[in-house]
Amino acid sequence: MKVHPSFLVSDYLLWALVVAVLVYVVYVCKNRHLLESWSLIAKNSITMVAVVVFCFYFFICLLDSIHLRIDSKSYSRDQVSVLDLVLPSHMVQSETTYSAPLSQSLYVKSLLSDHAGNSYRGHALLLGNKARLSTKSLRIRQSLLILEGVIIGLALGLFCHILFLIIFSYKKNISIWSCFNNIWQGKTRFALKSFWLTMFGCFIVLSVMFLLSINYHVMGTTQVGVDVLYETLKSIRTGIVIGTFTTVFMLPFALVLGSMAGYFGSIYDDVIQYIYITLSSIPGVLLISAVILVMQVYINQHAELFPTVSMRADIRLIALCIVLGITSWATLCRLIRAETLKLKQMDYVAAAKTQGVKPISILFKHILPNVMHIVIITVVLDFSSLVLAEAVLSYVGVGVDPSTFSWGNMINSARLEMAREPVVWWPLLSAMLVMFGLVLSANLLADSVRDAFDPKH
Amino acid sequence: MSDALIKVKNLTIKFPVKNSTSYTTVVDDVSFKINAGECVGIVGESGSGKTLTALSLLQLLPLSAVIGDNSSVIFNGNDLLSLTQKEVMKLRGSDIAVVFQDAITALNPVKTIGWQIAEVLRVHQIVKNKDIKSSVYKLLQDVGICDVSRCYLSYPHELSGGMRQRAMIAMALACKPKLLILDEPTTSLDVTVQAKIIDLLKDLQQQGMAMLFISHDLSVVSKLADYIVVMKDSTVVEQNKASDFFINPTSSYSKMLLSSLPNLKVQQKIPVKKENIVLVDGLKVHFPIKKGLLQRTSGYVAAVNNVSFTVNKGETLAIVGESGSGKTTVAKSLVRLLNATSGSISLNGIKLSSWINSKNGPWHRNIQMVYQDPYTALNPRMRVFDSIVEGMLAQIKSISRNDLIAKVDMLLEQVGLSLEYKWRFPHEFSGGERQRICIARALALNPGCLILDEPTSALDVSTQNKLLDLLLGIQEQLGISYILITHNIAVVAMMAHKVVVMHNGNTIEHGSSYDVLQNPTEEYTKTLLGSVPTINSLKEV
Numbered sequence: 002m003k004v005h006p007s008f009l010v011s012d013y014l015l016w017a018l019v020v021a022v023l024v025y026v027v028y029v030c031k032n033r034h035l036l037e038s039w040s041l042i043a044k045n046s047i048t049m050v051a052v053v054v055f056c057f058y059f060f061i062c063l064l065d066s067i068h069l070r071i072d073s074k075s076y077s078r079d080q081v082s083v084l085d086l087v088l089p090s091h092m093v094q095s096e097t098t099y100s101a102p103l104s105q106s107l108y109v110k111s112l113l114s115d116h117a118g119n120s121y122r123g124h125a126l127l128l129g130n131k132a133r134l135s136t137k138s139l140r141i142r143q144s145l146l147i148l149e150g151v152i153i154g155l156a157l158g159l160f161c162h163i164l165f166l167i168i169f170s171y172k173k174n175i176s177i178w179s180c181f182n183n184i185w186q187g188k189t190r191f192a193l194k195s196f197w198l199t200m201f202g203c204f205i206v207l208s209v210m211f212l213l214s215i216n217y218h219v220m221g222t223t224q225v226g227v228d229v230l231y232e233t234l235k236s237i238r239t240g241i242v243i244g245t246f247t248t249v250f251m252l253p254f255a256l257v258l259g260s261m262a263g264y265f266g267s268i269y270d271d272v273i274q275y276i277y278i279t280l281s282s283i284p285g286v287l288l289i290s291a292v293i294l295v296m297q298v299y300i301n302q303h304a305e306l307f308p309t310v311s312m313r314a315d316i317r318l319i320a321l322c323i324v325l326g327i328t329s330w331a332t333l334c335r336l337i338r339a340e341t342l343k344l345k346q347m348d349y350v351a352a353a354k355t356q357g358v359k360p361i362s363i364l365f366k367h368i369l370p371n372v373m374h375i376v377i378i379t380v381v382l383d384f385s386s387l388v389l390a391e392a393v394l395s396y397v398g399v400g401v402d403p404s405t406f407s408w409g410n411m412i413n414s415a416r417l418e419m420a421r422e423p424v425v426w427w428p429l430l431s432a433m434l435v436m437f438g439l440v441l442s443a444n445l446l447a448d449s450v451r452d453a454f455d456p457k458h
Numbered sequence: 459m460s461d462a463l464i465k466v467k468n469l470t471i472k473f474p475v476k477n478s479t480s481y482t483t484v485v486d487d488v489s490f491k492i493n494a495g496e497c498v499g500i501v502g503e504s505g506s507g508k509t510l511t512a513l514s515l516l517q518l519l520p521l522s523a524v525i526g527d528n529s530s531v532i533f534n535g536n537d538l539l540s541l542t543q544k545e546v547m548k549l550r551g552s553d554i555a556v557v558f559q560d561a562i563t564a565l566n567p568v569k570t571i572g573w574q575i576a577e578v579l580r581v582h583q584i585v586k587n588k589d590i591k592s593s594v595y596k597l598l599q600d601v602g603i604c605d606v607s608r609c610y611l612s613y614p615h616e617l618s619g620g621m622r623q624r625a626m627i628a629m630a631l632a633c634k635p636k637l638l639i640l641d642e643p644t645t646s647l648d649v650t651v652q653a654k655i656i657d658l659l660k661d662l663q664q665q666g667m668a669m670l671f672i673s674h675d676l677s678v679v680s681k682l683a684d685y686i687v688v689m690k691d692s693t694v695v696e697q698n699k700a701s702d703f704f705i706n707p708t709s710s711y712s713k714m715l716l717s718s719l720p721n722l723k724v725q726q727k728i729p730v731k732k733e734n735i736v737l738v739d740g741l742k743v744h745f746p747i748k749k750g751l752l753q754r755t756s757g758y759v760a761a762v763n764n765v766s767f768t769v770n771k772g773e774t775l776a777i778v779g780e781s782g783s784g785k786t787t788v789a790k791s792l793v794r795l796l797n798a799t800s801g802s803i804s805l806n807g808i809k810l811s812s813w814i815n816s817k818n819g820p821w822h823r824n825i826q827m828v829y830q831d832p833y834t835a836l837n838p839r840m841r842v843f844d845s846i847v848e849g850m851l852a853q854i855k856s857i858s859r860n861d862l863i864a865k866v867d868m869l870l871e872q873v874g875l876s877l878e879y880k881w882r883f884p885h886e887f888s889g890g891e892r893q894r895i896c897i898a899r900a901l902a903l904n905p906g907c908l909i910l911d912e913p914t915s916a917l918d919v920s921t922q923n924k925l926l927d928l929l930l931g932i933q934e935q936l937g938i939s940y941i942l943i944t945h946n947i948a949v950v951a952m953m954a955h956k957v958v959v960m961h962n963g964n965t966i967e968h969g970s971s972y973d974v975l976q977n978p979t980e981e982y983t984k985t986l987l988g989s990v991p992t993i994n995s996l997k998e999v
Contacts (some may be wrong), residue, residue: 011634033881098797106990149469188780283566346833347834347835348830348831348835349834349835349836349837351795351827351829352827352829352835352896352899353788353848353849354795354851355793355794355795355822355826355827356826356848356849356853356902356903357820357821357823357852357853358823358848358849358852359852362852366837366840366848367837367840370837370839370840371838371839414979447821
């Protein structure tokens with residue numbers, strides 16, 4: 002069995018983003034005033050919860066962004082990510098069709114044969130279940146697993162907590178016990194109490210899920226028998242990629258063009274305004290579907306460039322991000338232009354001019370830092386709306402590739418599942434819950450980032 | 459004195475502190491009363507709680523405000539603080555009316571003046587519908603508006619500041635209230651207009667209207683008030699009859715206020731003629747009016763028309779005029795924020811048109827400007843240090859960080875600020891401190907001439923005087939020239955050696971400050987000087 006890394010384009014981009022964030026963190030640590038603003042965020046307990054939850058999502062996304070190629074027959078997919086390897090193999094294997102959460106058999110009846118060879122209609126057992134158990138003993142077995150998961154989660158959390166306490170007390174030069182007391186009595190500068198509570202919560206949830214997934218499908222399976230929890234977890238990457246990269250592709254347009262239009266005025270303003278007025282008068286969906294279709298044609302004609310299915314799906318994902326970015330920069334650009342027009346009248350800009358500061362320097366030192374709060378707010382508000390936009394586009398058929406796991410595709414297929422009898426509700430619920438967690442934590446985080454960076458507060 | 463119209467007793471207003479259970483007290487145990495036909499003036503610096511006191515009378519306080527338990531405001535036998543919203547609504551406008559500071563924000567910009575005044579009459583239903591228009595006409599006439607029918611149909615932005623304030627007063631008077639609350643009604647107006655508004659208020663007072671007059675300007679209050687309440691840091695420091703107060707103030711704060719009132723006595727003598735720094739000759743600045751689809755220039759607005767003056771080394775020239783007279787435009791063309799249409803500007807004897815950077819250094823290193831509003835003149839996201847060194851970084855190549863820090867320390871010391879301030883952000887400072895930072899920034903390039911654009915108009919009286927003293931000290935120390943742009947004659951008298959009086963873009967009068975202020979020759983200068991409120995013209999009680 003040979004393993005070698007095989008990164009996708011979006012993997013490279015995501016890791017580049019991680020590096021950029023790390024560089025920014027180092028920069029913040031060196032700047033006292035930035036550090037003060039960011040540490041304001043760490044003081045709010047609700048924000049702390051949001052940060053931890055968001056980090057867990059991002060961690061899963063990163064695990065899913067290290068792709069490997071394994072030359073072995075046990076994996077049906079051409080490329081697997083580290084996440085696939087980490088998750089229990091029962092999760093990655095496919096059943097034949099729908100099964101309800103935590104059940105031992107399929108949701109629909111099929112033709113079965115007993116030991117004697119007589120055939121009858123019944124619920125077939127799922128993989129990994131050797132004998133049919135009574136409902137009661139099944140639940141007892143699962144409850145025991147849950148208990149076990151809670152204990153393991155607590156133990157993991159405690160381990161991390163003690164490790165943290167040792168390092169923290171060593172650094173602060175106080176005893177471990179007083180360090181522990183400070184944290185749990187909420188006497189620390191940052192909201193460490195809620196940080197650790199959330200950490201424990203996340204550890205427990207993850208280990209319970211993990212243990213249950215070894216033998217059962219926690220959130221059931223889809224029509225083609227894929228584990229719903231697995232699909233939901235894989236969708237996190239798609240959501241984060243679309244949410245972040247669309248903004249990354251959009252920001253340069255909006256920032257440069259918006260501030261130029263506002264600051265220089267006259268002909269720059271006219272040209273830039275005409276561009277975005279034209280762009281925003283073309284229906285976005287039309288433009289997106291055109292680009293995606295062209296992209297699809299390009300991929301089909303240059304099959305040698307994209308040898309694997311996941312590479313094709315990935316390039317389509319990136320194309321979607323770019324085109325979403327191109328269609329959505331107009332709003333932010335307009336906001337930044339208006340804000341720049343206002344800032345241009347400020348006396349400090351006049352003062353910089355009278356001191357002989359060059360226009361480019363004024364743009365970077367005086368205008369851009371003062372429009373950053375608009376950028377942050379728009380970026381985070383867009384994050385959630387972009388995840389939703391992906392769902393809408395998938396519905397039209399121009400979203401991500403059907404082979405890509407995404408909440409959009411899941412919600413889209415839920416249309417038929419909710420209409421059938423008996424209702425299959427778990428894929429929708431699962432997608433909603435995980436998406437809700439991500440969007441809510443991102444919004445809470447954005448709220449306090451804005452509060453911390455607004456000079457009026 | 460038993461017939462008190464309104465009695466404020468132990469008024470306390472608190473605001474909850476964010477993220478905490480404690481409160482900050484903004485008005486602390488304030489008591490006073492207003493008799494029928496009497497004018498009470500509340501004087502205090504910004505943040506002393508005077509406006510909140512007035513707003514509480516009509517329950518106009520922000521929702522988060524908490525009123526103290528034993529506070530009461532008795533009006534007509536009712537406690538105004540405990541009335542329901544509905545009852546207060548009836549009182550507002552009809553029994554007690556308010557005139558706010560800034561008429562342009564207090565009036566609705568999309569409705570005509572006539573409609574807005576008529577609305578008051580309609581709501582309180584005191585005149586029949588068919589008589590409304592004629593009553594509005596009469597009200598506008600009463601407040602001294604000549605062209606009543608034009609004013610009736612005008613939108614707020616079409617009227618001048620003084621007219622708007624008159625319209626506001628007309629609106630307040632619509633239901634013949636018993637008490638008129640005036641919150642800094644003349645602060646945003648020019649002196650000549652202010653004088654006219656004060657005359658109007660005096661007339662109203664003679665007709666028996668009770669008033670609560672709020673102002674930071676003791677000299678304006680002295681013209682109207684029978685009774686004076688001085689507030690400082692949310693408490694009443696002193697209250698007394700106006701006649702006694704101005705002659706014999708008891709608290710040290712009132713004494714300080716009275717002594718820091720600038721007087722019109724010229725304090726600067728023209729120094730012996732020295733080399734000349736700035737020479738402006740026949741300066742004209744015209745703005746094109748663009749019209750039509752292709753933005754063709756269809757005409758010009760003459761903001762500045764033929765202005766000439768000279769400034770010598772170590773001397774202060776004051777440019778005086780009302781808003782719109784073009785004085786700021788002159789300043790902007792001096793620092794090259796605007797281009798002159800014609801005329802010449804020279805610095806150190808070299809004309810702007812033949813200025814060569816390599817020989818004289820950049821233009822901007824020789825002339826700098828301090829802006830009017832210290833709250834917008836500093837980038838809120840830059841530390842004080844970065845703001846001050848910005849010009850040096852832009853103009854001086856290869857300067858080491860240690861040199862910069864040393865220079866900033868020196869500048870901060872010069873403007874009387876603590877050295878550790880340089881790492882802080884502007885929002886941590888008061889208006890006066892910010893203005894000092896702005897001065898330090900302007901001095902950073904060692905200019906020969908500093909333009910001061912209304913440097914004190916955004917500051918409280920006590921801070922104003924300290925800042926002016928600082929500026930005088932700096933001038934003495936560095937031998938720097940000032941061009942002082944102001945509408946405040948008292949500041950001119952204190953600072954200036956020479957004065958230019960401007961009106962509608964033209965120079966009206968030009969000469970030494972002694973000549974212009976003491977013996978004005980032009981009619982306009984006389985009116986301007988005559989409208990300046992001073993304590994000397996104290997109301998006879």
